[in-house]
Amino acid sequence: MEGILNIILLGGMAVTAIAIAKMRNLFVVTMLSGIYSLLSAGIFVLLDAVDVAFTEAAVGAGITTVLFLSTLILVGREAKPRQFRMQAILPFLLVLAVGAGLIFASLDPNMPRFGDPNSPANQRLAPEFLADSVPQVGNEAPTRVGIPNIVTTTLASYRGYDTLGEVVVIFTAGIAVLILLGAARRRREDEELEGPETGAKPEPPKEDSRMADASKEAPGS
Amino acid sequence: MDIWGQIADGASWALLVAGALFCMAGGVGILRFPDVYTRSHAAGVVDTAGAILILVGLMIQAGLTLITVKLIIILFFLLFTGPAATHALVKAALSGGQMPLTGPRGKGE
Amino acid sequence: MSMFAAAIIGVVVTMAMALLRALMGPTIYDRILAVNTFGTVTVLAISIFGFLMGRPEFLDIALIYALINFAGTIAVLKFLRYGDLGRASAEPDEDI
Amino acid sequence: MTVETLLLVIVGLPFAGAILILMSGDRPNQRETVTIVTAVALFAAVVSLVDRVGAGGTASVTVVETLPGLPIAFSVEPLGMMFALVASFLWIVTSFYAIGYMRANEEGHQTRFYACFAVAIGATMAVAFAGNLLTMFIAYEILTLSTYPLVTHHGDAKSVRAGRTYLGILLSTSIMLLLTGIIVTWILAGTLDFRPGGILTGKAPDWIVIVLLGLYMYGTGKAALMPIHRWLPAAMVAPTPVSALLHAVAVVKTGVFVVLKVIVYVFGIDLLNSSGAGEWLMWIATITLVTASVIALTKNNLKARLAYSTVSQLAYVVLAGALATQWSILGGSMHIAMHAFGKITLFFCAGAIYTALHKTEISDMRGIGRLMPFTLIAFLIGALSVAGLPPGGGTWSKWYIALAAAETKHLIVVAALMLSTLLNIAYFMPIVANAWFVPRAAKSVGAMAAPVEAGGLKEAPLFCLIPLCLTAAGCVALFIFAGEVQDFLAPMIDGLSTKAR
Amino acid sequence: MLAHLPVLxxxxxxxxxxxxxLLRRATLVWLFATVVCVLTFAISVVLLVQxxxxxxxxxxxxxxxxxxxxxxxVDSVSALILVIVSGIAAVAMPFALRSAASEIEPDRLYLFYTMYLLCLAGLLGIAITGDAFNLFVFLEISSLSSYTLIxxxxxxxxxxxxxxxxxxxTIGATLYLIGIGLLYALTGTLNMADLAVRLAPLLDSRITLAAFGFIVVGLGLKLAMFPLHLWLPNAYTHSPSVVSVFLAGTATKVSLYALLRILYDVFGVRFDFEQQPMSALFAIVAVAGLVICSLVAMYQQNVKRILAFSSVAQIGYMLLGVAFATAAGLQASLLHIFNHALLKSGLFLAVGCLVLRTGSSQLANLSGIAREMPWTMAAFVVCGLSLIGVxxxxxxxxxxYLVSAAIEKGWWPFAALIVATSLLAVIYIWRVIEVAYFRPASDRPAGSPPATEAPLSMLVPTWIIAAANIWFGLxxxxPAAITARAAKALMGAGG
Amino acid sequence: MRNHLVLRVIAKLLIPFILVFALYVQFHGDYGPGGGFQAGVIFAVAFILYALIYGLENARRVMPPTWLRAGTALGVLIYAGTGIATMFLGGKFLDYSRLAHDASHGQHYGIIAVEFGVGLTVASVMVTIFFVFAGRQRLTDEDPDEENGA
Amino acid sequence: MTDLIIGLYNYWIVIILMMVGFYIVMSRQNLVKSLIGLNIFQTSVFILYITLGKVTGGTAPILEKGIKLYSNPLPHVLILTAIVVGVSTTALGLALVVRIKEAYGTIEENEINRMDNES
Structure with a gap:
């Protein structure tokens, strides 16, 4: 059952992604990427990653869609059609290279099969996490956190530092948006500075330079 | 208790299957109907009948727990979102210049 | 096959059909309609899946889907109607 | 003051002078006083160093250890001391001359000029007393960079182009070849110190020695070996004091000094002879000296002719190194000093003529001997010295080189030397002869009728005239006191070979 | 508290x-940020000493x-990088006071300093971590903040x-993430040391190879390895002066460090250079970058752009040292990371002064500027000479060290090439010097205001760096001792 | 049917409920799916919904941008502060075991504190971002000739 | 063969998604679309990781009495972080797009390039 659902949902994702690539109406693209997010969240549920599904739904289908809509209001909905150019070959080759690299890797017999409980990934660190018995430095007995949701435990404690980093990332994004768009009034420096050369406005000179004019000294004076 | 359990199971079965069928019917409608207005009718079926039936079926399975409360809330959301969205969409479609295929110019649904 | 499996198949088939409509268009409105339906059906699917897996507490996910779907729909509608998300829909004689 | 401190003072003094010059930028008199005082102080310091150390003594001082085993260090040896003496003395003279010349011609950017000049002299001192190849290389590059603003002094398109040629050739050869050579030496020998008898003996196969010699010889672009001599004629656009600096005081002298020093203290003449590396160098030097002389003959511009003459004379020194005998090294070392005095005299004269009469072309100089008798006499002495005829100091150095060539049975080289001397005469003497014995063309009389002064003399300012007389006298003095120079260099010559004697 | 220094x-x-x-007042924030940067630098120095x-x-x-x-x-390699990053951050802070104020609106200044600190934290985090995924997180912190800063x-x-x-x-980071994912699939671990141990028997696997490829390309994008450098010139050219200083001195170097970490500590020397032709690959990439970007730099009309292309070229030197696959080569690379950080930030500092006073970094606007701003241009010359390798x-x-390493390895042509490309540097640096020193100020476009020497708050940092260039040249x-040890540590770690 | 009225009423009903749900996700994250991040997003969605229905101005009045900015910073500070606190208690950075006598309890407290920090930052940032984007639209709209971006 | 198709099915889809996303980004068209492409690209990586953590027959890693087999929580944690990074990047990217639109009047990559080259 799960396998079939998995195949259907993933297939749906692939189809959606290809459709997104072809669409030009940005609004439609946004809607489709919402569907894409929902689908991927569905897959996460299937793959037992409920926390991830939770987040993906909230972020991918919710916040991101709203953000894209907000942007579309400001930038317009329609992407212009592109005629085929020779330069388009290069990205295509790059894409093929990336794909080939992954296919190459996937065909390796070591590549863990779907759901394989004996794969290294599921054997190495996971057992200790799942048993909630991870050793601490200087402790004989492994320390137990004692919270049922192992994802939360891992997230906030075992790899709590990553999560601190994550919070800082989102903090950074917030500040970044504030810097870029958070203007109390409309700024016009972009428009002003569309000339060929731009840059900061120079400060007016404060005093005459002492060495300003060494070239005009009269010889023999 | 046992008998009630069986009745509940039976009811759930019926509701879930009926809901699934409604959904599929709506899905077929969305796929096959000729224009946006008719499709919106089909969508309405999914949004309301399908959702109600399935969620109620699940509620019967869950019994009187927190889960049922959540299911009710979900239902509430769906019931509000669906029709409101359909309504507004049809209005937007009309003002956006989409002509219904047949019949007089309707006021939405 | 449990009843949940039966239901989920029906729901997933509906999802597929909605997805198809969303991809096919032809108009924007068709797509929005399909997306909306798709959201609803996904909520149903996840709800059922929680029961199917025997861990119905995952309903939280379905709940948040519904919530997000709701907010998202309002955002889309405001987008279509006003082209502005920050505007209050308070002006008289206005309906959404 | 210990000898070590004195050494540091000698190297540091010109740099300090440069800073002082920059600081007194807007007060010309103070600036020039600083220049002269620094120059005199430097010369005094070098003399006192010579006094302290004596001809045979050595001393060394490490400033900082850049990398383990690779210090920036200075040391004293006869060749360097001689070079430092010559350069610091000529700086005084050149400074006086520059004051006269720059003021008379109303040149701009004079502060930059004097400051860069001082830095260049400082770098020359550092080259002269460099204790190892790295220090020498650093100083060599500072010299290149500090003379660039001098070459492009006028700032017009032509001088900028010349500056680019100058910088391009010197920097590229030094970085690409010299530096590579130094690094290879470091890897082979494990040290970069200058040691009598060389540091490479037994460290490398012959073919590497040959390649390495090529790297050093062509890496030292300042030695102007053909075909990388282009920068030298190009740099003629600069004011005359700069040319004097380039040709006599610092730049090209540094080049040949480096050549000799590398041959003597890095390769060692024994290695050079045993590996056969000197052979090809000798031929190139020979070809250069003849070809450059011929080219000089074709030039009508006085400074250009002098420039090619310099190329030719430098090849003498390289040839001396390539011959790699005790006599040749002696001759080469002496030729550095001899040529310095001779060529600086010639350039001073050229500058004086330009200052007084604004003439640069030889063909215009007919009959000016009456107007500028002192200058022309000095010119004659300088020319004789450069050509290697009595009573110029050049006589001795050329003699020793020719002797070495004969000793090593390179008769063709001897013949080339003879030919070159003839060519020297051929391109210098007509100038003198024309100036004295050919009457001025009417056209040129008209052109300079006004400035001719009452007594019929139109000499350059005294600031120009006195220095050139001094250097001319120096040429003669060197002829007379060549024995002292020889004695002075003797310790180095003695240490040259382990086989000889 | 000494034991907590790594995390602090x-x-x-x-x-x-x-x-x-929370502080919000621009000057206050600046003061605070400066103190923090200096403290960070102090910590890194203590760590290095330890x-x-x-x-x-x-x-x-x-x-x-x-x-x-x-x-x-924290080992000798990361300690060195930490010192470089925090040192340049600390030096650039005083400079920012005037420079940033002239280029960024006052009400965004405090946000700017916030970003600056975040970027610093991200870069430091990359340099210090021993966990492959944690590296990704901090890579993203530094990346997001640098996008904003630019x-x-x-x-x-x-x-x-x-x-x-x-x-x-983002593509680079995601490719890196794929690579780490593949490694995780293969070994089930994310800790670098643990990865190395568990990867050792699996080096023949295709997954290892693919992961290797993804990581090299991913980090290659971040460090502007030659054909992947396209983002860099524009980014460095158009960003505010302080940002150019900071990023040019640190960002690509930290990414290179990350690449070295992964190459040597995770895959190991044997895999990189014996099983895989990394020597050849890096050599080709390095040489191509060196030559092409140096040539391109020669034709730019904007000083910042010249320097940006030169940065890409200089990365070629660093990669070349790695390509030698010897301890000497690696040491040369690490040394060049250090020295290039010094000299390039010095150059950008000087350009920052010029931009403050003339409002532009176009060559045409800098005619004869040396007369009005002698100290600034002198610093530029010093750092420029350092770039040339005088x-x-x-x-x-x-x-x-690079040339020695090349000769020791027997790669003579590369030794020649290193030297020859220095000459290209001579040309593009000299173009600037020529314009600034030997062209009259009247060549500037009409309407350019007269300039004066930069304020002390900017000159002092510039000269600190310029003096450091000379000091570490003498x-x-x-640095030689530190890098020698670091190179030995890296080479040794791979067995 | 005046939908906006219906909307407003429903929103009034819903938003408190959403907030409660957010709190539930926040503090129930130890036992079920969810946690600080998800809770933060839900919190943000509640405000976004408010802004969508009642308008940006009103939403700004309810949640002033200054508060939001402070919230963003405070969240990070709470997280990092927890780590610093453990350092002062003699442990390493983020070693929650030191927060109580018993390692397990300490861990629990630590996780709650940390998750709260995450939630605060995420909610504040998300709302900030939406406010900023939506605010930009208003600025643009008042200036119709901006459309062509000249 | 079935093993290759079914056992690695998720990887194949991941690869397709990755290529599609990457292509959208690389073909450098509309900036908003580039960002969506980036999203698709990143999502494919998420799926790769989550797939690695799936254990057949396992369930979500929330401990409960009576359940023995759980999926691997570590990839979930990593991907949670990655999602956050992704949305942060998207937000920042969109902010930039808005500013670009205001400054250039267009969000088509080729038009912007042209304008850059002109000035």
Whole structure:
């Protein structure tokens, strides 16, 4: 059952992604990427990653869609059609290279099969996490956190530092948006500075330079 | 208790299957109907009948727990979102210049 | 096959059909309609899946889907109607 | 003051002078006083160093250890001391001359000029007393960079182009070849110190020695070996004091000094002879000296002719190194000093003529001997010295080189030397002869009728005239006191070979 | 508290950033940020001293044992990078006071400093971590903040440059993530040391190879390895001066460090250079970058752009040292990381002064500027000479080691090439010097205001760096000792 | 049917409920799916919904941008501060075991504190971002000739 | 063969998604679309990781009495972080797009390039 659902949902994702690539109406693209997010969240549920599904739904289908809509209001909905150019070959080759690299890797017999409980990934660190018995430095007995949701435990404690980093990332994004768009009034420096050369406005000179004019000294004076 | 359990199971079965069928019917409608207005009718079926039936079926399975409360809330959301969205969409479609295929110019649904 | 499996198949088939409509268009409105339906059906699917897996507490996910779907729909509608998300829909004689 | 401190003072003094010059930028008199005082102080310091150390003594001082085993260090040896003496003395003279010349011609950017000049002299001192190849290389590059603003002094398109040629050739050869050579030496020998008898003996196969010699010889672009001599004629656009600096005081002298020093203290003449590396160098030097002389003959511009003459004379020194005998090294070392005095005299004269009469072309100089008798006499002495005829100091150095060539049975080289001397005469003497014995063309009389002064003399300012007389006298003095120079260099010559004697 | 230094190194700027948001007053924030940067620098120096005196320091975050938790590892390599990054950040801060104020609106200034600190924290985090995924997180912190910092340039091109960088950077980070994912699939662990152990028997696997490829390309994008450098010139050209200083001195170097870490500590020398032709690959990439970007730099009309292309070219030197696959080569690379950080930030500092006074970094606007701003231009010349590799400057030391390493390896043509490309540097640096010194001020476009010497708050940092260039050119024993040890550590780690 | 009225009423009903749900996700994250991040997003969605229905101005009045900015910073500070606190208690950074006598309890407290920090930052940032984007639209709209971006 | 198709099915889809996303980004068209491409690209990586953590027959890693087999929580944690990074990047990218639109009047990559080259 799960396998079939998995195949259907993933297939749906692939189809959606290809459709997104072809669409030009940005609004439609946004809607489709919402569907894409929902689908991927569905897959996460299937793959037992409920926390991830939770987040993906909230972020991918919710916040991101709203953000894209907000942007579309400001930038317009329609992407212009592109005629085929020779330069388009290069990205295509790059894409093929990336794909080939992954296919190459996937065909390796070591590549863990779907759901394989004996794969290294599921054997190495996971057992200790799942048993909630991870050793601490200087402790004989492994320390137990004692919270049922192992994802939360891992997230906030075992790899709590990553999560601190994550919070800082989102903090950074917030500040970044504030810097870029958070203007109390409309700024016009972009428009002003569309000339060929731009840059900061120079400060007016404060005093005459002492060495300003060494070239005009009269010889023999 | 046992008998009630069986009745509940039976009811759930019926509701879930009926809901699934409604959904599929709506899905077929969305796929096959000729224009946006008719499709919106089909969508309405999914949004309301399908959702109600399935969620109620699940509620019967869950019994009187927190889960049922959540299911009710979900239902509430769906019931509000669906029709409101359909309504507004049809209005937007009309003002956006989409002509219904047949019949007089309707006021939405 | 449990009843949940039966239901989920029906729901997933509906999802597929909605997805198809969303991809096919032809108009924007068709797509929005399909997306909306798709959201609803996904909520149903996840709800059922929680029961199917025997861990119905995952309903939280379905709940948040519904919530997000709701907010998202309002955002889309405001987008279509006003082209502005920050505007209050308070002006008289206005309906959404 | 210990000898070590004195050494540091000698190297540091010109740099300090440069800073002082920059600081007194807007007060010309103070600036020039600083220049002269620094120059005199430097010369005094070098003399006192010579006094302290004596001809045979050595001393060394490490400033900082850049990398383990690779210090920036200075040391004293006869060749360097001689070079430092010559350069610091000529700086005084050149400074006086520059004051006269720059003021008379109303040149701009004079502060930059004097400051860069001082830095260049400082770098020359550092080259002269460099204790190892790295220090020498650093100083060599500072010299290149500090003379660039001098070459492009006028700032017009032509001088900028010349500056680019100058910088391009010197920097590229030094970085690409010299530096590579130094690094290879470091890897082979494990040290970069200058040691009598060389540091490479037994460290490398012959073919590497040959390649390495090529790297050093062509890496030292300042030695102007053909075909990388282009920068030298190009740099003629600069004011005359700069040319004097380039040709006599610092730049090209540094080049040949480096050549000799590398041959003597890095390769060692024994290695050079045993590996056969000197052979090809000798031929190139020979070809250069003849070809450059011929080219000089074709030039009508006085400074250009002098420039090619310099190329030719430098090849003498390289040839001396390539011959790699005790006599040749002696001759080469002496030729550095001899040529310095001779060529600086010639350039001073050229500058004086330009200052007084604004003439640069030889063909215009007919009959000016009456107007500028002192200058022309000095010119004659300088020319004789450069050509290697009595009573110029050049006589001795050329003699020793020719002797070495004969000793090593390179008769063709001897013949080339003879030919070159003839060519020297051929391109210098007509100038003198024309100036004295050919009457001025009417056209040129008209052109300079006004400035001719009452007594019929139109000499350059005294600031120009006195220095050139001094250097001319120096040429003669060197002829007379060549024995002292020889004695002075003797310790180095003695240490040259382990086989000889 | 001494035991906590490794984490304080990163946490200090990380915590300072939100505090800046709370402080809000631009001057106050600047003062605070400066103090933080200086403290961070002090910490890194102490760490370096500690590491040079003994064993590498390990710090388990959350006290969880290594493969399960995240661990910080400070060894001689990372300590060196930490010192470089925090040092340049500290020097650039005083400079920012005037420079940033002239290029960024006053009401965004405090946000700017916040970003600056975040970027610093991100870069430090990359340099210190011993966990492959944690590296990704901090890579993203530094990337996001640098996109923002770059976009603050006043030219609209800055926005486009930032966007391009964002796309390229995200692709790079994602490719890195794929690589780490593949390694995780293969070994089930994320800790670098643990990865190395568990990867050792699996080196023949195709997954290892694919992961290797993804990581090299991913980090290659971040460090502007030659064909992947397209984002860099625009980004460095159009960003505010301080940002150019900071990023040019640190960002690509930290990414290169990350690449070295992964190459040597995870895959190991044997895999990189015996099983895989990394020597050849790096050599080709390095040479192509060196030559092409140096040539391109010669034709630019904007000083910042010249320097940006030169940065890409200089990365070629660093990669070339790695390509030699010897301890000497690696040492040369590390030395060049250090020296290039010094000289390039010095150059950008000087350009920052010029931009403040003339409002532009176009060559045409700088005619004869040396007369009005002698100190600034003198610093530029010093650092420029260092870039060329003139002796007695820091740049010479790294060239020296590079050439020695090339000759020791027997790759003579490369030795020649290193030297020859220095000459290209001569040309593009000399173009600037020529314009600034030997062209009359009247050549500037009409309407250009007269300039005066930059304020002391900017000159002093510039000259500190310029003096450092000379100092480390004269006495390179300290960096040489550190890098020698670092190179040995890296080479040894791979067995 | 005046939909906006219906909307407003429903929103009034819903938003408190959403907030409660957010709190539930926040503090129930130890036992079920969810946690600080998800809770933060839900919190943000509640405000976004408010802004969508009642308008940006009103939403700004309810949640002033200054508060939001402070919230963003405070969240990070709470997280990092927890780590610093453990350092002062003699442990390593983020070693929650030190927060109580018993390691397990300490861990629990630590996780709650940390998750709260995450939630605060995420909610504040998300709302900030939406406000900023939506605010930009208003600025643009008042200036119709901006449309062509000249 | 079935093993290759079914056992690695998720990887194949991941690869397709990755290529599609990457292509959208690389073909450098509309900036908003580039960002969506980036999203698709990143999502494919998420799926790769989550797939690695799936254990057949396992369930979500929330401990409960009576359940023995759980999926691997570590990839989930990593991907949670990655999602956050992704949305942060998207937000920043969109902010940049808005500013670019205001400054250039267009969000088509080729037009912007042209304008950049002109000035």
């Amino acid at each position: 190194q990163v946490i200090l700027p990380l915590i300072a950033a939100p505090v800046c948001i 590491v040079m005196g003994g064993e590498p320091i390990r710090y388990e975050l959350g006290n969880w044992v290594a493969p399960w938790g995240i661990v910080y590892v 976009s603050l340039g006043r030219n609209r091109k800055a926005l486009h440059a930032a966007f391009q960088y964002l796309v390229m950077g 002796p007695a400057t820091a740049g010479f030391i790294s060239k020296w 006495d390179a024993s300290a």
